[in-house]
Amino acid sequence: MTKLENVTKYMMALLTALVVTTLYAPIALTIFFSFYKTRKGKVNWDSFSYEPYTKLIFEKQILESLLNSLYVGGVTVITSVAIGFFFANYYHTSKGKMKEVLQFIIFLPFLLPPIITGLSLLIFFREINLPRSLNTVVIGHTIFVLAIVFKIILNKLETLKPSLMESAYDLGASKLQAFWYVLLPNIKLSLIIAGLLAFTISLDETLITLFLIGNDTTWPIKLWAKMRVGFSKQVNASVTLILILTSALVLLIATIISRSEKKIMY
Numbered sequence: 663m664t665k666l667e668n669v670t671k672y673m674m675a676l677l678t679a680l681v682v683t684t685l686y687a688p689i690a691l692t693i694f695f696s697f698y699k700t701r702k703g704k705v706n707w708d709s710f711s712y713e714p715y716t717k718l719i720f721e722k723q724i725l726e727s728l729l730n731s732l733y734v735g736g737v738t739v740i741t742s743v744a745i746g747f748f749f750a751n752y753y754h755t756s757k758g759k760m761k762e763v764l765q766f767i768i769f770l771p772f773l774l775p776p777i778i779t780g781l782s783l784l785i786f787f788r789e790i791n792l793p794r795s796l797n798t799v800v801i802g803h804t805i806f807v808l809a810i811v812f813k814i815i816l817n818k819l820e821t822l823k824p825s826l827m828e829s830a831y832d833l834g835a836s837k838l839q840a841f842w843y844v845l846l847p848n849i850k851l852s853l854i855i856a857g858l859l860a861f862t863i864s865l866d867e868t869l870i871t872l873f874l875i876g877n878d879t880t881w882p883i884k885l886w887a888k889m890r891v892g893f894s895k896q897v898n899a900s901v902t903l904i905l906i907l908t909s910a911l912v913l914l915i916a917t918i919i920s921r922s923e924k925k926i927m928y
Contacts (some may be wrong), residue, residue: 717899728881743815
């Protein structure tokens with residue numbers, strides 16, 4: 663190995679360490695300061711406590727915002743997966759030029775900045791006299807995550823052989839039977855992955871929610887409101903719980919994908 667190669671190797675290692683530190687140091691500090699108190703930049707090592715987490719559990723407003731987030735995320739999963747499958751199946755089976763227009767319409771809200779998407783939906787809801795509520799948030803989140811759900815399901819549909827459905831029809835199966843016994847088992851994994859990813863994005867979404875939320879609140883919005891007052895151990899604890907929940911969902915998605923790939927290999 664030449665001297666230049668050695669220098670390049672160490673520089674790449676240093677750059678990698680710098681990027682990893684920049685990405686994960688703030689997360690580590692947030693978790694750390696959720697357990698310890700600081701004063702004038704100094705850590706009180708005797709102040710270790712789970713109190714911020716217990717306060718979160720028994721705080722009514724936090725629990726309500728968490729339940730609202732779970733409601734929005736759950737309904738968003740159901741609606742986005744159902745609509746995403748319908749559009750993906752239409753795109754996959756259609757041969758007309760309109761399907762490209764459909765794909766553009768689906769992807770546009772996701773590609774636009776969330777603030778533009780949220781503001782556009784707010785104006786639309788005001789024009790049709792639809793009051794802001796958790797349901798308008800569900801509509802906004804569904805429109806936002808639909809592109810990802812659509813693409814995941816479409817990619818799976820494009821890997822299936824057309825002969826699968828044709829064989830089912832030849833054997834006398836109705837469209838419903840062919841869907842339930844042939845198509846659904848083959849795309850079930852993709853539907854689960856799309857749903858989990860939609861829930862993760864919905865749980866963290868803030869900008870669109872701010873425009874559409876009305877008098878209710880979700881967990882990220884409640885956290886944002888607390889941060890405006892100041893950073894406390896309770897705020898750090900809230901951030902930590904959101905990080906744990908979203909990380910768990912991402913790991914679950916990765917595990918499902920990894921196991922499915924192993925099944926395909928063997």
